[in-house]
Amino acid sequence: MLCLGIESSCDETGLALVRDGKLIAEKLASQVDVHAVFGGVVPEIASREHLRVLPVLLAELLLEQSLTAKDLDVVSVARGPGLQGCLLMGLNFAKGLVFSTGAKLVGVNHLWAHLTAAGLEQELQFPSLGLLVSGGHTHIYYIESPLKFTLLGRTLDDAAGEAFDKTAKSLNLPYPGGKLVDDFGRRGIVDKKMFPVPYINNDNLDFSFSGLKTAVATYVNSHPELRLGSMGIPESNSEPHEIVTARNNMLASFNYVVGRKLEVKIERALKRNSDVKSLIVAGGVAANSVVRKVMGKVAKRFSIPLVLPSLHLCTDNGAMIAYAGYLMASSGCRHDLNLEAIPRGRVVPCDWICD
Structure with missing residues (x-):
């Protein structure tokens, strides 16, 4: 065929x-x-x-x-x-x-x-828990087969990918900014207290990223030196070292919050669906290094394989x-x-x- x-x-x-x-x-x-x-x-x-x-x-x-x-x-x-x-x-x-x-x-x-x-590259096992993280959606599914998906949780407002792009835009980084946030964040040090991990003190599997977007905007407004003078990719030799370091630390902290938020909800979903044979993570944000690392640790804790499609x-x-x-x-x-x-x-x- x-x-x-x-x-x-x-x-x-x-x-x-x-x-x-x-x-x-x-x-x-x-x-x-x-x-x-x-x-x-x-x-x-x-x-x-x-x-x-x-x-x-x-x-x-x-x-x-x-x-x-x-x-x-x-x-x-x-x-x-x-x-x-x-x-x-x-x-x-x-x-x-x-x-x-x-x-x-x-x-x-x-x-x-x-x-x-990911079935193009490896055999998929069902039932699976699926996490879709993209620019427009953040969904958790119980997947019984390629034709039967049950939605367990979804974002109530903004998707994870949108939070990445708006964070990049607040700093005058070019669109699409998700990869740049990841790249520069890897050079920084996480401050777990910089941003709150929103909407996790509940008992559901839904997401909310609007609060994180607001926290980032507030932080950048109070630290305007982190924002580039014009849209572009920052060059470490053209800016003071302390500004470069502070921006990278901010992006590292943002990446941490997104990863932590996904981790809490996926762990909760896996505890409620103990029959799943694998964890599938897909969508544009699945290319993020922190998300991939955190989801790998979650899958290991539950002794199931993590299924990740290749970056492309x-x-x-x-x-x-x-x-x-x-x-x-x-x-x-x-x-x-x-x-x-x-x-x-x-x-x-x-x-x-x-x-």
Whole structure:
């Protein structure tokens, strides 16, 4: 079975081919440079970029593999959640391919695809506990199979990834700032009292990061010397040593709080779901060094394996959509041309047709 995956939920245009569960080729067009000047993603611009590059990437992908669109058995596409206009670009492109080739159409839950992406590199064990940490979502799932996810906890306001980007922005670090926060934080020393670990003195599995964002903004406002004069990447030789050290210590302390917050909630979830066979951590923030280290320690304490996708599979990509589509199609699940895009804020329905 040859499955094409199409990812266009935000600012990455990804296409990939998975044959019988194995990734054979992929293409990715990033819009980071386009949106960096605005300090975040501009939906209208992102949609137009998807429309521009989708046919180009598909032509290149098929040509390099000596394939044609007629060779596709399945076309899987991220149908949500995401930016409505961006999702529609990918969805309509997928429908056109299906209509012209006769391939099966599969609409993929973008969030679930993140959590099954590691299956491209290793065998997944079920049931598993899944932690999705990204720019738009922070969710905990009980995963019984690639087609059955139960949401146990979610963020009540802001996602972890947004907290990273807003922290970077408060210091005039360029978008996307999560990697820079991680990189500079690794050079600093953690002060556990600098920021509070919010919303852990409760009995639920939900998250809240708005308080941490406010604490960071307050700290930076009271220490304006940490903010760069203009947007850019700080150079240690061009600033006083004490400012560089203080900024790195602040970012190290921020990373610590995020890691500690995730640790508390995941430990709580594992205690309540003692039958899980592994801990899966996915999404863009799963590339953060502190998060990976902390989750490794948690998994070790509970004597289960930690499943982490490779760094290139943590961010949005076509490979995860192709693999998730392959898993669904292999189980006899598909959609018809009435498939709808589901924007962020709405639950993606399990409305597939099973043959």
